[in-house]
Amino acid sequence: MTSRTLHDTPLALTMxxxxxxxxxxxxxxxxxxxxxxxxxxxxxxxxxxxxxxxGLLLPVAVLDAPDDPAPPNCVPVWQPPGLADGLATLAMGQVQAAAGRAAACCIEAAARLALAGTVAGIVTAPIHKEALAASGVDFPGHTEMLQALAGAPAVRMMLANDELRVVLVTIHVALRRAIELLDFDAVLQTLRIVQASARQWGIPQPRIGVAGLNPHAGEGGLFGDEERLFIAPAIAAAVAEGIDARGPFAPDTVFMRARNAPGHPGEFDVVVAMTHDHGLIPVKYLGVEQGVNVTLGLPFVRTSPDHGTAFDIAGRGIADARSFQAALAMARRLAV
Known part of the structure; x- marks a missing residue:
């Protein structure tokens, strides 16, 4: 890698x-x-x-090495080894194995660059899970693939905007399977990851609100006993380790309590939610244009926008880039 400070080290943006x-x-x-x-x-x-x-008039600059200096006012591109030719002839807005294969190639290459310190972090553009599966890649999404590439023992997905941060215990699995995966260790591990990661955001002692799994957080066992059996004990164990974790709270109200809005300071810095949709619906409702996905637990920074491939509008030149821009800005802040 050329001699430069971390501040000048480029971020890798996967296609x-x-x-x-x-x-x-x-x-x-x-x-x-x-x-x-x-x-x-x-x-x-x-x-x-x-x-x-x-309709943008920027030139594309093809770099020989990913950390080569790029000219100003351009789109600097490094084409990783093994990336197929002819990708610009793929039909827009359709699931295609070739697109999934190319996306995986770029993710793997970017992860290796981040592990080597050649790039300061990764900002990933959306992939389509069906295209990834059609290409033979045995991962349901970015998070699982990056965890495997990095050899990280455990990672968690955080979705964040200016008003709310939510970290998930389980992610891209069927709801029935997600419930089966929940246990004391999974909840406690999530709380530990949040505590360690929050230092990067400048919050050495985050206030963590934990959402229950069941309606009314189980209502004392009337609507389910997961809270009593392992969620509350995991919170107690985290507190014994010095982590400021509280709950479990009813999942239909804890997000409102945590929301940090004008005239409404949030009670919590982060909410931990048990399942994917429990946690992401509240954040996305506040506006996908500013939402950022951050993978916690990796040995490098990884962020992404809070939306998918939007095949219904792909190729029409009307996509909103604000969430990707927010992901880019957050990655730069976390990488410093």
Whole structure:
């Protein structure tokens, strides 16, 4: 890697699914951010197509190495070994194995760069889980794939905006399976990961509100006993370790209590939710355009926008890039 400070080390922006809006929101973001501190890990031809779709006049600069200095006012692209040709001919807005295979190639390459310290962190554009599966990749999404590539013992997904931060105990599995995966160790491990990760956000002792699994947090066992059996004991164990965790609280009200809005300071810095939709619906309701997904527990920074590939509008040049821009800004803050 060339000699530079961490502040100058580029962020790797993975291309995402070539048939989705990922390339478009990347070029829109680079039109307003300093491209010299970013490098797109992906296909130059796909990025040129995205520039045409958006009407932006930025040139594409193909870099020989991912940490080569990039010219100003451009879209710097490093094409990883093994990335297929002809990706710009893929039909927009459709599930295609070739797009899933290319997305996986870029994710793997970016992870290796981050592990080597060549890039300061990763911002991932959206992938399509069906395309990933069609390509033969045995991971349901970014989080699981990055955990395996990094060899991280445990990771957690956090979705955050200016008003609310939510960390999930379980993520991309069927709801029935998610409930089966919940236990004392999973909850306690999540609380430990939140405590350790919060130092990166400048919160050395985060106030953590824990949402229950059942209506009214079980209502003393009337509506389920998971809270009594392992959620409350995990919270007690975390408190004994010096973690400021509280609950379990009714999941239909804890997010309102945690929301940090004008005239309404939140009671908690983070909410831990047991399942994917329990936790993400409240954050997304506040506005996907500012939401950022952060993977906690990795040995490098990884953020992504709070939305998917938007196949229904892909290629039309109308995608909103604000969530990706927020992810880019957060990655830069966390990487410093």
């Amino acid at each position: 995402g699914d070539a048939a989705g809006i990922g390339p478009e929101i990347i070029v829109r973001s680079l039109a307003v951010h300093d491209a010299g501190r970013c490098v797109v890990v992906g296909s130059a031809e796909v990025m040129r197509r995205a520039l045409t779709q958006t």
